[in-house]
Amino acid sequence: MSSQSESLVRRGIRKVSPSEASRHNESGDLDDEDSLSAPQEDSNDKDSPESEGPESLANLDESYRHKHPSVGTSRSRSPAKSKKSSSSGSARESSKPRVAHRPDKSSKELDFSKLVAVPIIVVLVLLAVCSWKSMRQTVPTQDRSSRLDILRQHLRRLKQSYPEQPEHNWQIIHSSVVEVLNGSDTQHGPAVLLMLASSHNENLTTRLADEVAHALSYAFQDGGAYGEINLDTLTYTEDVIAARHVIDRSCKSTFLEKQQHVMLAPHIESWHPDLAMMLHPLCDYENPWYKNAAIVLTAFTSDVIGHKARREYDRVAEEVLNKAWETMDTNQRHAIVSRVTVNVIVLRDEAKVCSKINEQ
Structure with a gap:
């Protein structure tokens, strides 16, 4: 053994044979000249890697990985490193922005249009109904004033005609x-x-009632025309059903047809009690x-009631009608009397008016 070999043995390093180096290069464990040397514990060990103990091989592999870390990792990875690599890959995937599933823009616009359209339609319908009711029930302001003016004019004339x-x-x-x-x-x-x-004031009352009906007709802008339930058609027969039809036809003809x-x-007061029930509706x-x-x-x-004070009017009228319809059911009679009084x-x-009427 030369002096160089002795020096290497002293430091615990042996010289690797060419055949051994070739085997390491083929397996990918050695890449350059620095990997030709590895630590050993005994300088008298044989040159073949099989003669080396497990500790010597471990030391060799540790020394090589220390010098070439990339080589070791390229061959195999420990479970911890694989787990770390997998977790890092998952982290990279999770760090990527995920594109959420978004509904179609046209669908969102359609839903929004529906939400807006429904309240608008409801409001328009309500406005139309209110307008229709106001047109049917509400009289224009100009017509109101003219109607009341016409009524006042006729009442002033009647006051002059009936001064008492x-x-x-x-x-x-x-x-x-x-x-x-x-x-x-x-x-x-x-x-x-x-x-x-x-x-005894029947003629006076008949005439005044006719003039009041005319005045109201002009106020309603009907030109003085009005309907009348003819008493003669109600007294010629005791058939109450037929008399009811007479009243019904008179009302429909006046209020609906004309x-x-x-x-x-x-x-x-002369109406049959069963017929007087028509006054309820x-x-x-x-x-x-x-x-x-009206x-x-x-x-x-x-x-004789001409001298009665105003506060007695309702009571006198109730007494007259209750007496006229005394055979009617009490509850029904009270309901009808309360509506017509x-x-x-x-x-x-x-006196003067009656004398003129009698002369005519």
Whole structure:
């Protein structure tokens, strides 16, 4: 052994034979001249790698990996490193921005359009309904004032023609129809006016009722025309059903076919109790047959009532009608009487007027 070999043995390094180096290069463990030497524990060991112990091979591999770290990792990876590499790859994948599934833009616009369109349609429908109701129920302001002016003109003329009638009688006539003429929403039913008089003033009452109906017709812009339930058609027969048909036809002809607004029903105290029940739906306030209308009723009593004060009007009218329809069911009678005695006027004697009427 030369001096160089002895020096290497002293330092624990042996010289690798050419055949051994060739085998290492083929297996990929050595790449350059520095890898030809490896640590050993005993200088008297044989040159073949099989003669080396496990510790010597481990030292050789450790020394080589220390000098060439890339070679070791290229051959194999430990489970820890593989796990680390896998986790790092997963981290890189997770760090990439994920593209979320977004709905189609056109679908979103369509949904938004639906959300906006539905409330708009609902509002438009409500406005149309309100407009339609206002057109049917509400009278224009100009027509309201003209209607009331026409009514006042006729009432002033009637006051001059019937000077014995108290002022509050004309006020009651005016107030009974003012809500209907105004087209107010607070007035649900028709305007009902009952003119009550003693029997000896029948001609006076018939004439005044006719003139009041004319005045109301002009106020409703019907040109003075109005309907009347003819008493003769109600007394010629005891057939109540037939008489009811007469009343029904008269109302439909006046209010629906002719589009008039005033109906005159004289002598209701002489109506059969079963027939008088027709006054319930005709004069009802909540659910009447005809709303935008005025109904003028007349009733007579054998008692002298011309001197009665205003506060007694309602009581006198109730007494007269309860006596006339006493065979009717009590509850039904009270319901009908309460509906026809909402606005009552009691006529006083008119000596001069009556004399003129009798002369005619």
